[in-house]
Amino acid sequence: MPTASVPARRQSSKVRRQRLRAAWLFLIPMLVVLAAVAGWPLVRTIWFSFTDASFSSISEYGWVGFENYLVYDDGMWFGVLADPAWWQAVWNTLFFTVVSVGAETILGLIIALTLNARFRGRGWVRAAVLIPWAIPTIVSAKMWGWMLHDQFGIINDLLMTLGIIAEPLNWTANADLSMWAVIMVDVWKTTPFMALLALAALQMLPSDCYEAAKVDGINPVRVFFKVTLPLITPALMVAIIFRVLDALRVFDVIYVLTSNSEDTMSMSVYARQQLVQFQDVGYGSAASTVLFMIIALATITYLYLGRKQIGGEA
Amino acid sequence: MNVRLLKKIAGKVGFAVLLLAILLFTVFPFYYAILTSFKSGSELFTVDYWISSFDFANYAAVLGQGSFVKSIWNSVLVSLATVLIAMGFGLTAAYALGRVQFRGRSAVLMIVLGVSMFPQVAVLSGLFEVIRAMNLYNDPLALIFSYTIFTLPFTVWILTTFMRQLPKELEEAAIVDGASPITTLFKVFIPLMWPAMATTGLLAFIAAWNEFLFALTFTLTDDQRTVPVAIALITGGSQHELPWGNLMAASVIVTVPLVVLVLIFQRRIVSGLTAGAVKG
């Protein structure tokens, strides 16, 4: 038998080269658009954060270095990082993120488990669950704003009829309650997303492990925690990450429900207030940049952990 | 025996109550908005749980405002154009990312995913400058341009996962038939992608229709706004006296098309949402 040595790696064939060329040709328009709508504006935002540009005359600005972030002047600290309102916004955002995503996950799981059971009209219930997801955030904030109205709101009426509260609460203006009102609206609006993703994960599970558990006569609650939850955790994690990254940039619901109140102001609301209302593009850009950094850091951490996990499994 | 039967009944009742609670939780706010939208005058200030009157005065008032009708038109225009643009760039990119093995593919996917995570406020000042430079401030075209930042990555992402599911042999048959990649994409794949494109388009449309921050920032006058902004800016005589009836009527008007779409296409929407998230 002639044991011919394997020749060196060759150039790829015409078909392959043609496909490669086409692939880049197809990608370049998209990459150009992304660069125009995302890359360049981001670079400019970071650039503005080192200037004193203002919203009305954005093209005239002077270089101010790190002044928008942090500066020591006259025995005082100034800049975004020295502003208690900013740190209040950071705290509000984190609180909002943790509580609302946590609640959404739990409620979403309950809904998913319910919808995973077979019953008549399941399709309709699933469609009904999607309604809050499709409603514009603005509209849902307004709807809830009306339901939470201090004098004529149905929620106060209901709670008073049931004897839970003695007199109407001012949900959106009361400093202790307003964040909870915001969270309530967000949970209502985004639980469907969680529920549907959890449901999809549940429906991909192999049914034999359930049957095994059923035959063994294990308590359903135990089955959920020992079998179901571990199996859907990966898919659920992805959904949670999506929601966390979404919640960290929350704007609409807070802006509409409670306006620029400091008790509920998120990082995005803070940044936009500086940019547009106070016309301070430099300062607002600095806040935006910090927000971007926080989200980038969260994403990178997630990707890094995710890769490590995948690497560990392989 | 009796205990088991009781347990079974209790289980069924419990399930029904749970189901009812879920339905109430998801549907009630929308129902209450409809209920309110049919009330007017002092009726608004009494709490009702059932629809008792059908007064279309609020709808007439809202639709009688030229600027609100204009803003619906703006929203339709902006959302449709955004969807078309995202589809155009997204389909070709999805072909490249879903069907061709090349170096740098995962880097491009990372960029796409990364952009979809961008906080909108982080590009606000930069985009504002670009829009000013293009002379598009207070113009719905500015919104079409800026909405691409979230619709495009997500369109690419979902279409890529759908594109990947098409059988490999179909493409190979086209190659053997002598089709170039462009011919394969347009003559073989795109005709088969209609369901996926409908799903993606629908999701992109809803996202664009609901957008608020850019629309609020990049438009100035009433006749250039989109509906979310128009609704957010509806005010009454004084700041503490919002015209709730009008507000709810407007809310119902912009929401009903979406709810109808959701009810018709719920299967597609679910498949799109899960394709975007679970398989990514």
Place this chain on the structure above:
Amino acid sequence: MACVELKNINKTFGNEEILPCVNLRIEDGEFVVFVGPSGCGKSTMLRLIAGLEDPTGGDIEIDGRVVTEESPKERGVGMVFQSYALYPHMTVYENIAFGLKLGTANKSRIREWVEKTAEVLQLEKLLERKPRELSGGQRQRVAIGRAMAREPKIMLFDEPLSNLDASLRVQMRTEIAKLHDRLQSTMIYVTHDQVEAMTLADKIVVLNRGNVEQVGTPYELYEHPASLFVAGFIGSPRMNLMPGRIAGATGGASTQVEVGGLGTLTMNRTSDGLTPGDAVTVGVRPEHFRLELSGPDRGLEVVNVEYLGNEAYVYIELPAMDELMVVRQPVPCEICPGQRVELGTDADLVHVFDHTGRALPAFTPQPEAAGVAEAANR
């Protein structure tokens, strides 16, 4: 019309070497079948010839021209896929015409071609239907029609019948054979089904883990399997393979092999290079045994008898073998389970394989001449 030649073809996917080094020549107009167990690299080889896969090393020539870097169209191949891969949104007409439209031909020429193809494959009445409105066999014919419409020099088939039910498979097999007679183009056909291979092929290529085990006509493969693998793979029921040892003198015209339970067989094979006591494998096809009833304490026990109508399989337990031995018997067959039988066979019909699995060559009177011829072949 074309001949195909694979020269030192090597193919790896990642770190996995699927085809180590394949050399193969396919003549003009031949019907060649690649056969082998699933996963042995048949499809990969076909796709290399088609130009859908790039070889890691080596070259492919068509009519003496190196085509390794050319596209399937430039190579002039047509291909029928296992899943048919018809374009679901196009009618039968459009499916067949798709490749033609991409050429330079004008509309009326295309119509002419499509109609001619449809006529050959009896698709005239189905031209306006969509693939989902067709039965499996009809889809298969459309797939063939699409592949042949451009009149390719080489037609490639990748397990085209495996999705059809048994009776349709037999029918399509005949149709493909007729098509080959009619078109006279080179056809390369991949299957894991040895019956398909035997009935269709001018030449069979047996593949095992990416290696070409043997190339030959169906007759050669059946009668003279070059290796244990081919012997076991071709033929149904399988050839009986029994462990044995070389007994008696080696070298020369005959070899004696001792098989536990069967006794010592003498056959005209050369056993050069083997010494008495070496382990070998002895192969006898089920139809090459003679059975005779023996006394109760002699011979071997019949475990089972399967009656198939036109013949019967008698299963016999041989202590040295893990599996049961199969013997094909004409019907009516009087042998019953539990009886004991003696096995006889013809020395010419016994195959012997050495410990590497190569067949011991049959003894030929002029060993020098044969050796020279073989050397020349290399």
